[in-house]
Amino acid sequence: MDIHLDKKEQEIIDKVALAAQELRQESYLVGGFVRDKLLDRPTKDADIVTVGDGIELAKAVAERFHPKPEVNYFKNFGTAHIHTQKFDIEFVGARRESYRQHSRKPEVSPGTLEDDQNRRDFTINAMAISLNKKDFGKLLDPFNGQQHLQEKKIITPLEPGQTFSDDPLRMLRAIRFATQLDFSIEENTLASITENKERIRIISQERITEELNKIILSPKPSIGFDLLYKTGLLKIIFPKMVELSGAEFKEGIGHKDNFYHTLQVLDNIAATSNDLWLRWAAILHDIAKPATKRFEEGTGWTFHGHEVVGGRMVPKIFAQLKLPMNEKMRFVKKLVELHLRPISLTKENITDSAIRRLLFDAGEDFEALMLLCEADITSKNKKKVQRFLENFKMVRERSREVEEKDQIRSWQPPVDGLEIMQLFNLPPSKPVGILKDSLKDAILDGEIPNTRAAALEYLKQKAKELNIPGA
Known part of the structure; x- marks a missing residue:
């Protein structure tokens, strides 16, 4: 076999192969499992394509485990799923697909492995490994996916315009994979995303947001947002963020490009925390700057109250993006509203009462707020950055002293x-x-x-x- 399986995976794949041979169904490991194994990335699930009945194969595989796992299946789609030994296995019958113009739901009919590989989104996801006796372990790679893995390229197996028109969500997936894997999108494939961007409007908001969150959780999310911006997708799926872009000059005075500043803050947070909602706070911390931007004689550009206006915008943005309207949203709203407060406390002679107020207002989210403030320092002047970080260190120390004395974070008034x-x-x-x-x-x-x-x-x-x- 061209890939290395650990003992648990080997046992599971052997069971699948034997069950398929008993049913006389050609079967293959496909897609993300093959890709990630070749990249030496951790795996926790596998997709099996069988030339035949995927549900029947899933049931036969389940019989080989003790205790026997439950088989969840969807007859209309011919797919099935079992979960065993902390490992998920998806089964589907090989199929060919055809699409209508205004839907990403394909008309499906039984097909061959070749048909199934043709319908895959990218060459790196179109590779298969045979589980059949005659050529067990052989890598079947009709679109040079293994080479593209080595070249770090995202390319569609078929003509990209057709691939993206058929299923526009693949445009976001291309950008997501490029971000997660630090790959580049091949020139024609990238151009086709720009050409087909309007097709994204037929995709549900839930599916769009799911991909957006995966981009945000990547090691360096700015890669994805930069691609979303340059292809024009971001203007369609998140126009408020695009409004941050550009630097304006008046009387020789300019302000920074708040879009790229936001991306730097997001990357800074990504280097310190895996918390999705803290990363969303980084994305939205300056979201109200376009709405509050003013040019004042003798002062220059101001964004007075952008933290307050931004806080009011958070629930609307979460609702539009179908993000959870619960404590996650309230956490992001709080951090957007408070993100300037620690900066004001870096000045000399700050009173204990000012520190107490910050501790009270931030509560259990004080540490997250400080991480956001530290990430918000994006100056290229190293001395300036160091000065800000030293100031924030002082705020942390003062806060620790006041907290030890007054227990403000968990404080409740003595009379309610x-x-x-x-x-x-x-x-x-x-x-x-x-x-x-x-x-x-x-x-x-x-x-x-x-x-x-x-x-x-x-x-x-x-x-x-x-x-x-x-x-």
């Missing part, structure tokens, strides 16, 4: 809203909110100690100022 209502016989109302916020501010600003006795005394005084009956 319900008790305030009981103390002053108030229904849920605006005065309750005012008293609650005032107490929080007084403790965070160090006006009163963080004790129940001090809080009750403060609330009585504040209630008198607000003319609350019974105060």
